[in-house]
Amino acid sequence: MEHDNRHMDMDGITFFGAVSAAVTHDMKNFLAIINENAGLLGDLAVNAQNRSLPIDPRKALGISEKIRNQVARADTMIKQFNRFSHSMDHAEETVDVEEMVHLVAGLAARIIRHHGVFLTVTPATVPCRLKVHRFGLLHLIFRAVEIACKILDNGAMDTQKQVLVSFGMDPKVPEICFTLDPVPTGGWDTLFDQPKDLDMRDRVHMAVKTNNTGNGFCLYRIRPDHA
Amino acid sequence: MSEKVLLVDDEKEFLDIMSERMEARGMTVKTADSADQALAMLEKESFDAIVMDFKMPGMDGIQALKNIKSQKPELQIILLTGYATVEKTVEAMKIGATDLLEKPADLESLAAKIKQAKADKMLLVEKKTEEKIKDILQRFSG
Structure with a gap:
């Protein structure tokens, strides 16, 4: 019986590992997109400075919207992962x-x-x-x-x-x-x-x-x- | 001459924004959202380098790397991954990856690696051509 429990515990750890790996991989992808959007904002600023032109507000708004979307996706994922982590509490x-x-x-x-x-x-x-x-x-x-x-x-x-x-x-x-x-x-x-x-x-x-x-x-x- | 790059990732938004930023740095960029699509594109077009996500739906990174290398041995492949472990890096390098970068990657260092990859590819092509010429000359002189 003790052996069976250990078997189940190992399976549970493996399951937890698989979910953690998938979630953290997704998180890295969200961060990568946020990083590139931030980089694009930086590119816009440098271009504007070099050409003495204002930053296109529509372009800047579009980028900020994309960053917000990725933050929302990441937030949902973290909330889900938190609920999952607390599933062992009771x-x-x-x-x-x-x-x-x-x-x-x-x-x-x-x-x-x-x-x-x-x-x-x-x-x-x-x-x-x-x-x-x-x-x-x-x-x-x-x-x-x-x-x-x-x-x-x-x-x-x-x-x-x-x-x-x-x-x-x-x-x-x-x-x-x-x-x-x-x-x-x-x-x-x-x-x-x-x-x-x-x-x-x-x-x-x-x-x-x-x-x-x-x-x-x-x-x-x-x-x-x-x- | 600008570097011609094939960018492969299953995140469409990442493809769009990366290609926009890379093109702003003078590169010519084509995109594919799977390894299968990338392989199909390689049959029709030639590239200086491939920048590819290591984990995508369908064909896994190692298999994709093997297939691309068998199809185009001189092609330089830079892998992007969420987590670059030593084991994963060694395995990818053994199969022929040029480099492996962790996401989120710094675009300036990626651009430098792409430039280097193009130079390495040209060297390989030159070497191959030299060997071919040597072979032809040997056949004629013999």
């Missing part, structure tokens, strides 16, 4: 699953993009809440997204790859579904069958099944929730 608590999916989609945006996949989250029609360890749920959702992307990696290169995330209609049976396009042939039975995946699912008391239309999979709660 034991089980009632969490909004849809919010967790959005958090993973934001944090893993770079990883998803690298697979050439577009991920869309359909808003839940009924509240989708679970009493669960927040970090464990984020880890499982991240793993589900990773699995979906890897399945789509095997498809044709020139087709648009999409993952649609939706939620169950029954608030008593929380469910997160991943619909894949293009539809791969088979392979659903072996999803989440690695020991680390089983540990991950057990930790949040969730199981996996093929979705109703056969073009994806759903994660659902196997333990009655008293949240």
Whole structure:
């Protein structure tokens, strides 16, 4: 049992590392764009000085707008990363699953993009809440997204790859579904069958099944929730 | 003569602003948003140097570097990366990268490296031409 816990802890650290790497890489890109915009402002000032002409106010405004946009992107990313970092603060608590999916989609945006996949989250029609360890749920959702992307990696290169995330209609049976396009042939039975995946699912008391239309999979709660 | 550069990055805004600043410094800049697009452009056009992001969707930096080097061995490739570790730098250099710069990079030092890259490329081309001439002369004299 102690061994299993260590196994799960190592997986958790690996997950934290993967998210941190992706986020810090994105942050560097935001900084690079801000840096170039600041440099462009400097270029404008030098040019204006050399030619004894005023700086074009429209050009300067455009640059300042671009800097603000990048600062907003970086701010969103830092907020998401901060929420992610605090996901380990508490034991089980009632969490909004849809919010967790959005958090993973934001944090893993770079990883998803690298697979050439577009991920869309359909808003839940009924509240989708679970009493669960927040970090464990984020880890499982991240793993589900990773699995979906890897399945789509095997498809044709020139087709648009999409993952649609939706939620169950029954608030008593929380469910997160991943619909894949293009539809791969088979392979659903072996999803989440690695020991680390089983540990991950057990930790949040969730199981996996093929979705109703056969073009994806759903994660659902196997333990009655008293949240 | 100005340096002709192919700038490759998946961030469109970065491509736009970098190319504007590089062109203001007298360089001729073309852009590509993926390694695949860069490889397709290399088949049609020649460049003095490539400035390429190391991590992009699709083909990864190491694979892109290998493919470009096998297609155009004399081409100088300067890599841009979020985090330049010693291991990553050594690996990239072994495959044939000219240099590896960390983002955000200083444009003046990048411009200097591009100038140097063009000079290095010209030397390589000259050397190749000399070898060809030597080879032809040897064949005729033999």
